[in-house]
Amino acid sequence: MATALVATFAAAPVNAATSPDGGEADCPSSLSVDAISRGVNAIECNLVGAEIRVDGLGLYVPEPGTGVSMEAIGELEAIHSEVSTSPDGVLSVEGDGPDVLRLAVNSAFVDSSLEDSHVSAQTDTREPDYSRCLENSATVNANWFIGYVEYELNTTENLPPGLSPAAWEALALESAETWSNGHNSCGLNYTQFDLNLFRLLNTTSNSNINADTSCGTNDGRSIVDFGPLDGTWLGWTCTWTNWVPGRPSYTIVDADVRIDSTRSNWTTSPNSSGCSGDYDIQALMTHEFGHFIGFGHVSEWGGADLTMSPELTPCDGSARLLGLGDLAVLSETY
Known part of the structure; x- marks a missing residue:
């Protein structure tokens, strides 16, 4: 749904x-x-x-x-x-949800016969032959004016049990590289992105996202961390933007990501037989990095949907890799 x-x-x-x-x-x-x-x-x-x-x-x-x-x-x-x-x-x-766009798919990396998806943004009916490699919905909230985007990663504080600093750093880097390089599950090869998500350094500073679930003010530092989030929230991204004369929309100047540290049902092996009710950290991080670079939630069809779908399913790592709409909006924006 x-x-x-x-x-x-x-x-x-x-x-x-x-x-x-x-x-x-x-x-x-x-x-x-x-x-x-x-x-x-x-x-x-x-x-x-x-x-x-x-x-x-x-x-x-x-x-x-x-x-x-x-x-x-x-x-x-x-x-x-x-x-x-x-x-x-x-x-x-x-605050009543983003407008979901249907992107004309770039013929440079996908056959033109896929330009019109067989699903509509106005319905939540999942067709039996649904494929994330045919779904081309996308939402753009804002974007970075430059493609070289630096972030800081807190590798030492509030990590969940069993996740080492090295493992956290590795999966965060891989999630960022998914967007930088267009890694996808559809066999599409397109590398003309003017985007480089670059980890500036490791830090012990915290993101500017408060435990009471509010975005703080722009501090000029883009930080990714684990920290407490109220309720049943899995992850949050806050982005701060500036109006730039001559540009059609606000430009991102700062973005922070926080993954909830108060829960224990995280996994780095979503396809293992031992996974039960656990959420894949890397899938969530790839989703949040999509917000970090300005993309919003898209259509949800109840399964292995696009990376920017507004729903994560336990023991499902499909969002680690981009789908057609994710790749299309990346190429259109960067």
């Missing part, structure tokens, strides 16, 4: 303020979806730094000309939300 991505926004107080012309700013008494849709100026209403809760998850109103988004995947649900402030202060919030 397709995962519903629905957001509700908790009311937040709005301070009285003055507009640039000296008059009283048009600020609502509380911040809600309706109020934001009618237009709220974060500068005039002193909202920069205020927290907005989305289904219990938190984002902070960013500085003018910047944005912040979160992608979360759990045992029971997945969610996407983003908050941006235009250069002139207008606040925008999106």
Whole structure:
């Protein structure tokens, strides 16, 4: 079944303020979806730094000309939300799920007969002959302006039992290389990507993702770590963006990934006979690195779907490798 991505926004107080012309700013008494849709100026209403809760998850109103988004995947649900402030202060919030696009597949790496997938983004019916190598749905939230993307990996803190620092580093590197090199399960060979996910160094610093499930503020360091996440969340990615004149969308300037450290049902051998109810760390990391470079959740059909599907199945490592839609959006974006 397709995962519903629905957001509700908790009311937040709005301070009285003055507009640039000296008059009283048009600020609502509380911040809600309706109020934001009618237009709220974060500068005039002193909202920069205020927290907005989305289904219990938190984002902070960013500085003018910047944005912040979160992608979360759990045992029971997945969610996407983003908050941006235009250069002139207008606040925008999106939280009811991303628009799923149907990509025209690049004929350089796949036969043109596969350009029209036999599944639709408007239905959750899984056809008997479904294949992740035919599914071409994709979502792009933002992208890095440069293809050389550096991240820091915390290899020492909060690792789950049985996962050594060396093993954690190896699987994180392999997950990053999957996107850098277009590794896929469909036998497609296409290497013209202007993308290099590069591990800058090992660190003992923590990602800027809080245990109460909120994205912090941009600190200019992209960190990947294990750490506590509330509830049944498996992994979180927060991305921070800047508005760049002349570009059609916000550009990623920082991104953090956190994998939940409070659970013990992780595995690095999803296909082993001993796997029962455990989630594959490498499959999740490959999914989260997709968010890290700007891609959102796509259609969910109830099985070995695309890497960017909003559902992970226990003892299923298929998301370690890209499917057609994952590869197509990579080639379109980078």
